[in-house]
Amino acid sequence: MRKTVIIGAGISGLSAAYFLKKDYVILEKNARAGGLCRSFYEDGFTFDCSGHFIHIKDKSVKMFVNKFSGGLDEIERNASIYLRGGFIPYPFQANLYYLDEKIKEECVRGVLNRKETQVSTSMPFIYWSQAMFGKGITKYFMKPYNQKLWSCDLKKMTALWSGAFVPKPDAQEIVKSAYSKNKKSYGYNSVFYYPKRGGCQSLIDGLLKKTEVCLGVKARQIDLKRKNIYASDGQKISFDKIISTQPLTELVNQIQNVPEAVKAASSKLKAASVHCVNIGVKSDAGIPSVLKNRHWVYLPETKFPFYRIGVYSNVNKFSAPKGSYSFYVEYSSSNGKYKNSENAVEDLIKAGFIRREDKIEAVNIVDMPNAYVIFDNNRQASFDIIDGYLKKNGISSVGRYGAWEYSFIEKNIKDAIQAAEIINIS
Numbered sequence: 001m002r003k004t005v006i007i008g009a010g011i012s013g014l015s016a017a018y019f020l021k022k023d024y025v026i027l028e029k030n031a032r033a034g035g036l037c038r039s040f041y042e043d044g045f046t047f048d049c050s051g052h053f054i055h056i057k058d059k060s061v062k063m064f065v066n067k068f069s070g071g072l073d074e075i076e077r078n079a080s081i082y083l084r085g086g087f088i089p090y091p092f093q094a095n096l097y098y099l100d101e102k103i104k105e106e107c108v109r110g111v112l113n114r115k116e117t118q119v120s121t122s123m124p125f126i127y128w129s130q131a132m133f134g135k136g137i138t139k140y141f142m143k144p145y146n147q148k149l150w151s152c153d154l155k156k157m158t159a160l161w162s163g164a165f166v167p168k169p170d171a172q173e174i175v176k177s178a179y180s181k182n183k184k185s186y187g188y189n190s191v192f193y194y195p196k197r198g199g200c201q202s203l204i205d206g207l208l209k210k211t212e213v214c215l216g217v218k219a220r221q222i223d224l225k226r227k228n229i230y231a232s233d234g235q236k237i238s239f240d241k242i243i244s245t246q247p248l249t250e251l252v253n254q255i256q257n258v259p260e261a262v263k264a265a266s267s268k269l270k271a272a273s274v275h276c277v278n279i280g281v282k283s284d285a286g287i288p289s290v291l292k293n294r295h296w297v298y299l300p301e302t303k304f305p306f307y308r309i310g311v312y313s314n315v316n317k318f319s320a321p322k323g324s325y326s327f328y329v330e331y332s333s334s335n336g337k338y339k340n341s342e343n344a345v346e347d348l349i350k351a352g353f354i355r356r357e358d359k360i361e362a363v364n365i366v367d368m369p370n371a372y373v374i375f376d377n378n379r380q381a382s383f384d385i386i387d388g389y390l391k392k393n394g395i396s397s398v399g400r401y402g403a404w405e406y407s408f409i410e411k412n413i414k415d416a417i418q419a420a421e422i423i424n425i426s
């Protein structure tokens with residue numbers, strides 16, 4: 001009997017399974033389910049694949065996440081930018097008050113001189129930023145930070161990803177923020193949610209109680225003509241439909257006799273990878289006061305090889321044992337090499353984020369190969385060619401990497417529900 005095959009047991013695959021009313025099987029190549037929503041438990045610390053803080057607008061998704069994660073804390077974001085030894089509340093472009101006078105003046109002048117009429121998200125990111133926020137804000141934050149995050153030429157990347165991710169105060173608000181403290185909160189994650197216990201993995205564990213996953217089984221080859229999937233354990237699985245949540249490029253590679261145009265489109269898709277160093281620190285004195293209550297910090301300066309750090313133990317007190325604190329440190333790369341990532345602890349000590357006398361109790365490394373999909377001029381056209389071909393052949397490719405997009409847990413759940421519903425009514 002042919003069934004739906006779900007490839008991948010991350011949040012997308014597990015959500016699709018939960019809502020699917022027809023017979024299905026889930027293949028997961030790793031020994032553990034969860035994908036990027038996995039957590040790691042070491043020496044009393046709970047680490048995620050770098051901070052996985054859940055932002056949700058939709059009520060029904062919130063109920064779903066709350067139910068399966070075992071309960072959520074609602075947390076008001078405390079994020080900032082670390083520049084020249086000082087902290088500026090996030091977002092930079094709405095908090096110029098905290099900058100020194102020279103930089104502040106440059107940022108204000110920049111926004112007053114910007115050419116607003118020319119703004120379009122399909123412009124190269126760097127020019128979009130200058131047109132949107134002015135040259136000063138681009139010079140001191142947008143350019144150096146995004147260069148580090150995306151590890152690509154910002155003239156070759158568009159701003160098409162920026163949508164909800166980059167707050168866009170108007171010129172008046174930006175200028176006003178230079179002369180008085182801005183009380184307004186901005187952005188999609190000004191309030192976020194986090195499982196009360198067990199890290200992001202608790203959401204996955206809740207869903208795993210409702211389904212069975214074939215762990216350690218990779219989908220290797222797909223024969224669309226005979227409707228068979230060949231798996232790494234030797235199984236031949238007959239399918240009716242496929243919901244794939246693996247990276248789109250890998251899915252294309254698995255399909256036998258894939259058209260040249262689809263192969264060519266797939267070869268144009270690019271992504272930056274991320275290396276996350278999780279660190280647990282023991283200290284009777286607690287976390288250094290400069291980081292007290294901070295959830296995460298953006299580091300645009302090139303003297304730091306990482307682009308962002310976050311403090312798990314400030315988000316959830318159960319993330320670290322009593323008398324300890326814990327971080328994640330994120331490095332990005334275009335070629336899988338992460339310069340100086342082995343010096344994470346020493347760099348944090350030099351910045352004053354860890355006291356030299358504090359004791360490192362745990363270090364855990366997570367590599368994320370396709371972490372940030374690059375929105376260059378090829379992405380949309382390539383995606384459309386591949387997606388059209390897959391849909392014609394009964395394959396729904398969803399999730400952050402299945403849809404080759406910059407998405408997050410809430411969107412992944414919504415898209416997985418939609419993919420399941422299409423199959424339910426077919």
Ligand SMILES: Cc1cc2nc3c(=O)[nH]c(=O)nc-3n(C[C@H](O)[C@H](O)[C@H](O)COP(=O)(O)OP(=O)(O)OC[C@H]3O[C@@H](n4cnc5c(N)ncnc54)[C@H](O)[C@@H]3O)c2cc1C
Pocket residue numbers: 007008009010011012013027028029030033034035036037049050051052053054055217218219220245246247250274330368371372398399400401402407408409410412
């Ligand atoms: C650095 C970083 C920070 C993030 N922070 C947040 C955040 O704070 N909040 C938020 O909401 N989102 C965040 N995200 C996004 C979030 O991680 C993703 O949106 C979400 O985890 C994607 O889930 P998924 O199931 O679509 O994909 P994945 O988690 O990648 O799951 C895909 C699964 O498929 C499996 N698989 C792959 N190939 C095969 C195969 N051939 N056969 C069988 N199995 C296979 C993989 O092992 C994996 O388990 C972040 C992402 C990154 C990179």
